[in-house]
Amino acid sequence: MSEDLTMQITLDGVAMSVPAMATGFEVFTDRAIVAQRVNGELRDLAHRLASGDEVEGVLISSPDGLNILRHSTAHVLAQAVQSINPEAKLGIGPPITDGFYYDFDVAEAFTPEDLKAISKAMDRIIRSGQRFVRRVTTEADASVELSNEPYKLELIGLKGSDLGEGSVEVGAGELSIYDNVDPQDSSTVWRDLCRGPHLPNTRMIGNGFALTRVAAAYWRGSEKNKQLQRIYGTAWPSKDELRAYQTRIEEAAKRDHRRLGAELDLFSFPEEIGSGLAVFHPKGGAIRKVMEDYSRAEHERAGYEFVYSPHITKSSLFETSGHLAWYAEGMFPPLQLDEERDESGVVRKQGQDYYLKPMNCPFHNLIFKSQARSYRDLPLRLFEFGTVYRYEKSGVLHGLTRARGFTQDDAHLYVTPENMESELTDVLDFVLGLLRDYGLTDFYLELSTRDASNAKFVGDDEIWQTATETLERVAVASGLQLVPDPGGAAFYGPKISVQARDAIGRTWQMSTIQLDFNLPIRFDLEYTAADGTKQRPVMIHRALFGSIERFFGVLTEHYAGHFPPWLAPVQVVGIPVSDEFSPYLHDLAKQLRAKGVRIQVDDSDDRMQKKIRNHTLQKVPFQLIAGGEDRDASAVSFRYRDGTQDNGVPLNEAIERILTAIETKVQV
RNA sequence: GCCGACCUGGCGCAAUUGGCAGCGCACCGCACUUGUAAUGCGGGGGUUAGGGGUUCAAGUCCCCUGGUCGGCUCCA
Structure with missing residues (x-):
């Protein structure tokens, strides 16, 4: 064998001899191999190999x-x-x-x-x-x-x-x-x-x-x-x-929240109201109320104080915050109040522009400023379900996930530089815990930092560096995967965003935790430190749901409308085998309702099979069927959404089973 | 905002070349009283998104407005 006719290559990690001038066609016999990776570079199979090349086959399915x-x-x-x-x-x-x-x-x-x-x-x-x-x-x-x-x-x-x-x-x-x-x-x-x-x-x-x-x-x-x-x-x-x-x-289209919203009678976007503005129907309202109630209760436990602010404000507030200078086109045009003059032309009432609020932070800043603050007041955690309006371009609207009016579960935390880290740790912990309670469990974090070469970022280098390092430490300590997002910071500070994967593997940006060095300056926020000096607090913006509407949409898609019992608008439906058994179920319903369970008894004219079909399509978690056998045994028969059954469950056990499922927030 | 498609009872859809607006589900009434995904019969309900135009005649063709969908751009 002549030296000229062969050469050595490494094929899939194994050294071998092939004809000199060979291409991938000669080296690979598997027809599913459609290309080759030569010394790390993707090449056509027709690429001529050279002696010493390291070669791997690229399967069409890779x-x-x-x-x-x-x-x-x-x-x-x-x-x-x-x-x-x-x-x-x-x-x-x-x-x-x-x-x-x-x-x-x-x-x-x-x-x-x-x-x-x-x-x-x-x-x-x-x-x-x-x-x-x-x-x-x-x-x-x-x-x-x-x-x-x-x-x-x-x-x-x-x-x-x-x-x-x-x-x-x-x-x-x-x-x-x-x-x-x-x-x-x-x-x-x-x-x-x-x-x-x-x-x-x-x-x-x-x-x-x-x-x-x-x-x-x-x-x-x-x-x-x-x-x-x-x-x-x-x-x-x-x-x-x-x-x-x-x-x-x-399958993904079937879990589209816009479609499920109509099918399950959760919400709608009436044309008469305007693009991107939703109304929640009773069933959607029931889910939303549970979401909000639970969120409130948890915020209360975590030391947040609840505030409220109006939906409109004079333009000066957004001039102070800077929104009008930078984001006016994202805001609805102003309500313009004309100035009024008396007969002699003297201004009796000055003209004024009022804007719908696109954000809640300026209002919370005013609450902070309403009194002299001491370091003893900090961290001050102001929470609000704040409804905001943003003039999103018509082409970007998308059901509940991109709307023009929505309610943020918004909080602003005013902290001293010293307690910034512990507060951030608590916030991240709080956020993740709450998201898990709502059934999202698969997360990663994104750390958005400043691009030092870009002049748009405000605040001095030192505080940016401290803040970024603090955020990073907090993120790393969470143990979650951390994906860097260089240059992705807001102009006023770095942020962590929590990305959640849903049931079919799509990722959604959920919560954001943002540091802000800008608004405290613009609003001249300060507190008195222990040494008597005036200090500037650091502001943390954070929203867990982002917006309730958006989170609602994400959860709808995550669960494909099969909300777990604690969230389901109708948790239990009673289906009598015939009219005769309606009172029996109504009696059970009364007991469950007294415990706060959302239960209905279907005593319509439909026959049982039809009722089962209807409530299955409505994705009710528990269908309780009762006929003679059940009544005689003081029992009830469970039917679940997937069609499985559990017949003859004693009443007290049935009640217990339902209450436990709701209490523990499990999926059934 | 840009490009394109689309908009017909509550919902999903049909209606030949422009020629009587229909079906299923839902709703209402009556009968039936039933053991695990659609009982039967009867009934009501639409100015065809809104406005304008062409035509003897418009759901259908043209224009404007609103809304929806798919992308692009955007998303403090």
Whole structure:
């Protein structure tokens, strides 16, 4: 065996000898391997290996493999679009979670019919088995070749600048173009500026893809740029996996709080009131009341004092706080009171602007300032369910999770620098404990810090550093995963936010704990220290739910409407086998109601089966069925939401079981 | 805010090329009195989101406003 004909590589950690000049095609026999990782870099299978390379196969089902599949599918989409409309100009087309998109500059927006035609054209391209062939080019050559693609030219011009690591078109290294080569006559039928890698062949995309929707998106993500038409798609290694994904999406849609809100009669957004403004119906109100009552009780135990403040205020308050200077466009326009003059033109009453409050903190600051404060008063913890109004752009509204009017479970803690750390520790502990009580148990923390090079942040370096270090210590001490968010701090101070994962793994930003060095200055807050000097308190803003509405929406989706008994609007429903047994259940209901249980007896004309169906659909935790057998035994039969039953449970035991479930906040 | 799609009894949907607004559930009434996911019969309910226009004729075509949905941008 000649030295020239073989070379040594390391394949999946094992040294081996392969033919000199071998590519991934020779090294990997498994057809599920669609690319290779060579010395840490993702490469096409066609990439020629060199002696000493460390090589790993990339399975199509691996995260990298799925990205490659999706990115290749995006190329096929773009080719299909241009085959139908040669005038379409290409934007970018990266893989994203579960799929891909491609942006196009076209004269007319795509219609659902277009999507069908494009999808068919993609099928043809996929079946024709085009090869993806990488070709290295230069900026000059690429500029000529892509002279018809203005957006690609712009990307070439930006190469190496601010595109960042995420770009799939151009990277820091060499510039490359991928040709789609027809296997019949080896002609290049399409090309795209791209870093790659790609599947060897379009055929590998198979039938596990689908185009999902069309939307507009600003070129390079800036509102100032032109809007392009974006086509979204999803792609999977097989049709079965595609179907599984589609089923997952449907299941997620079923727990959409907007849908459940209507189905379970929890809340609505009447058009007559206005966009983003909800009303809670009795059942939604019952849940919300429990949430609020429990929250109040816990805050009371934790040493918070309850305050109330009005919904509107004169503009001067928000001038002091700075909101009008910075966030006026996020606020509803003012109620303008005209000035009044008497006959001689003398101002009798000055004109005045009143604003709906977008935040509660300025009001709480005024409460702090209402008297001279001593260090002995601190920490002062002011809590309010404060309803605020923010003029969210119409396009961002989303049910209860993004509304224009909502109620924050807001508190402001005024602390001395000395007790900042212990107070933060207590707050984080309190927040996490309360979230757990509501059934969210899987958290991580995000620490948002200052970008020192950005001048927007107020306060001196020393206090920022102390505060950031304190927050970090507190976060680390919690034992939770801590994700840094550099530059994500508010201009007035760093913050910790609690991210919670719900039942289907989505993460929601829940509570935030923010330090504020700015408002105490703007409001000239001070307290008298032990040595008699005036000192500036540190202010901590914190909300657990963020907003009650939003938390309500998150919980609805987390539980998919199957609220645990303590939160369920109707906790128990009594279903008599026939009318004869209604009084028996009403008697039981009376006892439970006396214990504060939300129970109804369904003595409607419907037959039992129908009632069971109705209350199951309404997701009532406990259905108590009673007929002759139960009454004779002084018992009742349980039916749970999942259809399981427990018949002949003695009455006192039944009562105990229900009360315990409510008391312990368990799910059933 | 931008782009696109959409808005028909409380809810989910139907209505040919512009040609009598309909169905299911829910609701009301009557009968039935039933053991674990829809009993039967009968009845009421819509100015087709609101306004304007084209037309002999508009749910359907055009314009404006409001609202919803999907994205983009934004989210103190």
